[in-house]
Amino acid sequence: MKAAIKLSHVSVVRSDTTLLDRVDWTVHEGERWIVLGPNGAGKTTLLQILGASGFPTKGRASILGERLGRVDVFELRTRIGHTSTTIADQIPATESVRDAVLSAAHAVLGRWNEQYDDLDVRQADQIMGEMGVARLADRTFGTLSEGERKRVLIARALMTDPELLLLDEPAAGLDLGAREDLLASLQTLAADRSAPVLVLVTHHVEEIPVGFTHVLMLRAGSVVAAGPLESTLTAENLGRTFGTRVDLTYDSGRYAARRAQYGRRAAREEVGP
Known part of the structure; x- marks a missing residue:
């Protein structure tokens, strides 16, 4: 199988300061x-390398071959989709949702004098439908809720048919309903066999969507564990990653974690009320 x-x-x-330390990952x-991983684990630095906007000090990094x-x-970056709050902050508040998605085809933020054909418009409409934001097409970006913005950003990232899609904490700041949507x-998207390779960065196991297959766990720039989700995401590995005992x-298909109880509190919970 080909390595992405x-x-x-x-x-x-x-x-x-060592931000990543001898990371091996395929x-x-x-x-x-x-x-x-927690704050300071190296996740942002890793995303910079994956997005071809940062380079290793040592070692070798191959992205999409x-x-x-x-x-x-600059050519490689056209094959990579990326969502982040930085991109959201650069989209004009008065831009329509359809144009915010369409303009990705020309790699611009804010539609100007670019020309789009019917195929572009149909593709944008199809992707918005798949992401559940088709009804928002004529709304302006500045009127959207945070959850709606996150889904529009993913639709925009998919507009260029990327081979790799990087999702930088897409559920951060969302309320329960928006997160679940x-x-x-x-x-x-994960279930779509034609979808690109997906890499989603998060602090929270509760934000892992059903259908994701693998996990890379980082702490202080080093790999704690990496492999299939069902065998690698364990309480032991999670505790090592976040530096605390975890249940x-x-x-x-969904995960939840909390700090493990110990001492007298744990004993009381075992006995019950």
Whole structure:
């Protein structure tokens, strides 16, 4: 199976601080990965490498078959979709949702004098429908709720038919209903065999959509564990990742975690009321 991402002994050092430390990681086509870790784990630095906007200090990084340092990164970036709050902040508040999605075809933020044909419009409408935002097509971006914005950003990222889609904490800041709507859309996307390779970064196991297949767990720039979700996402590995004892539960494809009880409190819970 072809590797979409291959990192070999990748380290990133800035101002004498090691942000990533000898990371080995391979992602194959068709896989859907979660990157999980606390603040300062190196997740943002990792995304910069995956998005071809950052480079390793040491080691080798190949993205979509192209080795960083030996490829035109501007061309490589056209094959990678990316969602983040930074992109959302650059979309004009008065831009229609349809135009916010359409303008990705020309890699611009804010429609100007670009020309789009009927095929572009149909593709945008189809993607918006798949992401559950078709009804918002004529609304302006500035009037959307945070959850609606997140789904529009994913639709925009899919407009260019990327081979790799990077989702940077897509559920951050959402209320319960908006989070569940977003996760339902991501579950649909994960189940689509024609969808790109997916890499979703999060702090919370509750934000892992059904259908994601693998997990990479980071702490202080180093890999704690990596592999299939069902065997790798364990209470032990989660505790090592976040530096605390954790109780992990699983139900109907969804995970939940909380700090493990211990001492007298744990004893009281075991006895019950």
